[in-house]
Amino acid sequence: MIFKPKKDLLYGLILLPVGLFLIGFGASFPFIFDADLVSIFVITGLLIPFGIYFLWCWFGTSYWISENTLVVKQGPFSRSISIEKIETIERNTMPLVSSTALSLESYIIQYKPYKTFIIAPENIEEFVRILQEKHNHIKFTRN
Template sequence: MKFQPKKDLLYGVILIPIGVFCITFGVLFPFTFDADIVSIIVITVLFLPLGVYSLWCWFGTSYLIYDDTFIIKQGPFRRTISIDTIEKIERNTNPLVASTALSLESYILQYKPYKHCIISPENIDIFVVELQRKRERTPINFIRD
């Protein structure tokens, strides 16, 4: 089952203009400025991937639940977590930490001993129910507050 991330306007106002600016600047720099070849290569190599990554994160983040695995897709990156290793999900009290969450309302998913990731599914209640349904052993400890 695929879950879309909850997206806050704040994150969109940051990621989308950064992505568009970096791609535009990276493409137009060689044609606009009279620069040497090294400057053109450096600017293009730095700005184009940053712009593509910003937009890919905004439009390409999702959470997938399969039979026994939970997959977080964010741009070109994937993280696979065994559902049986998930211990608890609790509300994140520090929402501005870099994470796969695109919303200030995010949750810390703790799995295995001492490992965690920060997520923000669009509908957390349905997400937790689906994870619980796929679990074979004890229920996941879900702390909303």
């Protein structure tokens, strides 16, 4: 089952304009500035991929629950977590700290000993219910 991420306007106002600006500026840099070839390759070679990455994260984030695996996909990256190894899912109290979630209302998945991952599916109750059906020892704390 695939779950879409919850997306906050704040994150959209950051990722979308920054991504578009980086792509636009990187593509137009050689035409605007009288720069040497190395500068053009470095600036264009850095800005355009970062811009694509930001847009890809916004449009390419999803959470997949298969028979025994949770796959978190964000842009070009994905992480697989065995559902049996998930111990708790709890509300993230510091949502602006390094997170792959696109919402301030995010949740921390703790799996294995001492490993965590931050998510923000649209429907957290349904998401947790399906995970708990597959492995009933998962503890969920909303507050």
